[in-house]
Amino acid sequence: MRSPKFRLLGLAVAPLIFLSACGDDTSTDDASQSSAPGDDAAATSLAPNGTADDVTLTEADVDGTTVPALELGKTPLAVGETSIQEIEAGEGEPATAEQDVELKYLAVNGTTGEEILTTFPTDETVSMSLANPNLLPGFLNSLEGTKPGQSFIIAMSPEDAFGTQGNMQLGIGPNDTVVFYVEVVGATTPLTQAEGEEVEPVEGLPTVEADGTSPATVTIPEGEDPPTELVVQPLIKGEGEEIQAGQQVRMQYTGVQWSDGEQFDTSLQEGRDAFETVIGQGQVIQGWDEGLVGQTVGSRVLLVIPPELAYGDAQEGGPGAELKDETLVFVVDILKAQ
Known part of the structure; x- marks a missing residue:
């Protein structure tokens, strides 16, 4: 089992508004702590x-652009169970649990009526993996x-959103209903x-044997000193977009470690x-x-x-300290970029 100290490889960065506070990749930052500061309600x-x-x-004007807005019939608005009001039905194939x-x-925060986040002024989209168990239950159950x-x-x-921890970074308290307006693109x-x-x-x-479903087997060349500069070598060239x-x-x-070929981390484990x-x-x-x-995606x-x-700069006893002097070898399958 992977040691938690190797979480420093990165942060899960699905938009915080979609991530449950109990998700293990977000539990260490302030966004998953208890209540909104100074919010007695x-x-x-x-x-x-x-x-x-x-x-x-409703609609609102943002810098000359008309965007969707929400008007709460009462403030605060509190729901005991998550509910949905259909606006448009949509057409085409329904999304499955394996899709993004x-x-x-x-x-909008139902307690205060204040807008939290919106993508509409910039016409951006976000992608949510329905296979990600760390998504808010309200989305896992509705998308x-x-x-x-x-x-x-x-x-x-609140139970289907951020629950008893709330989300301080987003100004969401532990008992706040969160109201979303969602337009599905695909x-x-x-x-x-x-x-x-x-x-x-x-x-x-190093030579690599990989099937994409289990940890790669990496063989370090015998008698070879580790490279002193970064080596980037595609093993499969994907046809997707460039990152x-x-x-x-x-x-x-x-x-794996160059020194002995020992695996120290992999995402290809059951339950992960x-x-x-x-990146970058x-x-x-x-x-x-x-x-x-x-x-490129697919590589x-x-x-x-x-x-x-x-991890050459890792402090003793800190994350990555055990790998401080190691040349590391990674085999990475790039599945998606957005």
């Missing part, structure tokens, strides 16, 4: 007094079966392993999901940031990372 239990039908979809749903959204073009208002109970089936053209192995580098710095990337990976993080912005070790930007990439680009 959030500290007091609210008796249920409404449903999603008490919310009206792309959507636009607006979120499966949705269709492109479908829109709805969901009044999410759904896609993500890659589960690398797909593309195999690349001829390079002599002198840009700042994108959220989904991956499966295995990591594919790993997601932002310091949320992972430098060798990942430098090595994965510019690679399987061999990274050989010298200590100074890995």
Whole structure:
């Protein structure tokens, strides 16, 4: 089982508004702590007094752009059970539990009536993996079966949102109902392993046996000194988009030590999901940031990372300290970037 100290490889960065506070990749940051600061209403239990039908979809002007807005029929609005008000039905194939749903959204705190986040002014979309157990239960229970073009208002109970911990970073208290307006753009089936053209192995580098479903077997070349500079070698060249710095990337990976070939970490374990993080912005070790930007979705990439680009600066007793002097070898399958 992977040691928690190796979580420093990155942070789960699905938008915080979609992540449950009990998700293990978010439990260490302040966004998953108890209540909104200075919000007395959030500290007091609210008796249920409404449903999603008490919310009206309206419009607002943001810098000359007309965007959706929500008007609460009562403030505070508290729901005992999550409820949905259908706006548009949508058409096409319904999303399945294995797919990623792309959507636009607006979120409002039901207790205060204040807007939390919205994607509409910039016309951005976000992608939510229905296979991610760390998504808010209210979304896990409502997005499966949705269709492109479908829109709805969901009044999410505290239990189905952030529960007793709330979300301080978003100003959501432990008893706050969260109200969303959602427009479904579509759904896609993500890659589960690398797909593309195999690349001829390079002599002198570690050899790799990988099936994409279990940890890769990495053999360190006997008698070879570790490289002193970062090595980035595609093993499979994917046909997807090229990764840009700042994108959220989904991956499966295995990591071993050059010194003895011992595996110290892998995402390909029973009960674990594919790993997601932002690349190119310091949320992972430098060798990942430098090595994965510019690679393509669908690729399987061999990274050989010298200590100074890995955990060479780790403090004794801190995260990564056991790997401080190690050259690390990773086999990474790039499954998605957004």
